[in-house]
Amino acid sequence: MSFFLRRIPLFLALFLLLGAGCSSMRLEVADEGRPPEGSGPLPLVAEPVATETHLERKSLDGDIEHVSYSFSTTTRAHLELYGFSQEAYQFRLAAADEAKSLAAWRDASEPTVVAGINGMYFLEDFSPAGFLVTEGEEQRDHPFDWDKSALLTIADNGALAIRATTQEPTDLAELTHAAQSYPLLVLNGTANLSEDSGKVARRSIVGTDTDGRVWIGVVLEGNISLYQLSQVLMKTGISWKNVLNLDGGPSSGLFLRGADEVFFSPFTAIPSVLFVEKR
Numbered sequence: 001m002s003f004f005l006r007r008i009p010l011f012l013a014l015f016l017l018l019g020a021g022c023s024s025m026r027l028e029v030a031d032e033g034r035p036p037e038g039s040g041p042l043p044l045v046a047e048p049v050a051t052e053t054h055l056e057r058k059s060l061d062g063d064i065e066h067v068s069y070s071f072s073t074t075t076r077a078h079l080e081l082y083g084f085s086q087e088a089y090q091f092r093l094a095a096a097d098e099a100k101s102l103a104a105w106r107d108a109s110e111p112t113v114v115a116g117i118n119g120m121y122f123l124e125d126f127s128p129a130g131f132l133v134t135e136g137e138e139q140r141d142h143p144f145d146w147d148k149s150a151l152l153t154i155a156d157n158g159a160l161a162i163r164a165t166t167q168e169p170t171d172l173a174e175l176t177h178a179a180q181s182y183p184l185l186v187l188n189g190t191a192n193l194s195e196d197s198g199k200v201a202r203r204s205i206v207g208t209d210t211d212g213r214v215w216i217g218v219v220l221e222g223n224i225s226l227y228q229l230s231q232v233l234m235k236t237g238i239s240w241k242n243v244l245n246l247d248g249g250p251s252s253g254l255f256l257r258g259a260d261e262v263f264f265s266p267f268t269a270i271p272s273v274l275f276v277e278k279r
Contacts, residue, residue, distance in 0.1 A: 052076075055237060060260040062114065062278075063088055065213065069236050077222025079232060080264070082115060082256060083213040084276050090158020091214060092275045093119065093134045093177045099126045099269035102253040106263075112277045117216040117254045118204055119272030120179045121247045126271040130180035131172070134272075138172070149182040150244050152206065158279065160214050162206070162242040179272075185230040186243035196227035202252040203229050206274060207243030215243075216274065218254045220264050246274075 054070040065083035070076065094105070099122075106116060121129035123142065131143040131151075146168045153161050154177035164184055172178075184192045185205060200223035207215045215238065219229065226245060233243055246252075253266035 053235065055235070057237060060256075061258055064114075064256070064260070065215075066260070067215075067217075067236050067238060069232065071232060071235075072222075075222045077219055077224055079217060079219050079229075079236070080254070080262075081215050081217035081236065081238070082254070083209070083215045083238070084115070086159055086212050086214060088279055089114070089214070090277050090279050091154050091160040091177075092158065092277060093132070093152075093154060093179055093272065094275060095119070095128065095132060095134045095272040097126065097271070099271040101269050102255060102266055102273070103263070105270070105273045106255045106257075109275060110277070113275050114258060114278060115216065115254070115256045115276040116273045117206065117218070118247060118251045118266055118270045119274055120181050122271050128179075128272065132179045132272065133172075133175050134177055136176040138175075143168075144180055144182060146180075149180050150184045150242070151178060151180055152244055152274075153178045158277070160206075160208070162208055162244050164242075181244055181246060183226060183245055184242060185226065185245055186233055186240045188242070189240055191230040191234050193227045193230045196225050198225060200225050200228075201249040203248040204246040204252040204254065205229070205233075205243055206246060207233070207238075208241045210239040210241055214276075216254060216276070218252050218264055220252060 052072045056068045058066055060066050063085055067081040067083070069079040102116070102118065109116065120132060123129050127141065128139050129142050130149065132139050146165045150162060150164050151169060153163070153175060156176065164187060186192055186207065203219040203224060205217050209215065224232070233240060250267035251270050253270070254262070254264045256262045
């Protein structure tokens with residue numbers, strides 16, 4: 001959150017954020033990840049997710065797959081997805097005490113890094129909101145409820161996996177790269193959300209498919225709810241295994257290096273990223 005928002009009354013800060021159509025990561029956590037106790041079920045979506053669609057898939061340099069899916073909600077929206085074979089690429093989480101722009105994360109990364117996406121939810125002081133361990137250094141001050149979240153893990157060989165957690169895993173001490181986030185948008189190949197909060201924002205995701213690829217993706221044009229995104233993902237032609245929501249809203253951003261370079265900038269600095277590296 002910017003410097004000046006921390007120095008104006010809370011109600012005005014909330015008004016500015018919601019009025020801009022980009023809720024902060026704290027609002028995302030409170031409004032979509034954890035409905036208030038006793039609030040009852042969230043309203044079902046009343047309208048179709050998409051009325052116009054255009055799907056394009058092509059192979060990029062370095063055996064990277066690109067899927068671009070255009071659709072309409074109340075406005076035109078675009079989902080951009082990039083897929084990486086785990087035989088050719090490995091993954092790494094990186095975190096810092098101070099937030100940096102995505103461009104700064106990219107420019108300071110090793111030449112082997114070919115892509116990156118914004119990471120996990122964070123608090124006012126840029127500390128992680130949720131369990132996070134990078135390079136074996138663990139932070140557990142603010143873990144989410146394990147029965148409402150999922151765990152992204154990266155093995156010592158750089159292989160990435162996403163799994164649901166109904167209780168705290170017993171092997172946390174063995175993890176060197178792992179992060180907790182929510183919700184799971186797709187679980188075992190099926191859209192995992194059945195109700196819609198009505199909260200819309202920019203979005204960022206990481207997912208795995210049955211062909212052994214890891215996908216990173218963003219929706220930056222045309223705000224979308226998490227329920228709508230879970231439905232849209234099923235229309236991309238990708239044989240999904242699991243897909244996990246990352247810290248969306250103003251934190252959403254992605255970069256790709258090389259001949260097919262792209263850069264989608266977040267609206268805010270971020271304290272963690274997920275890197276994709278050549279093996």
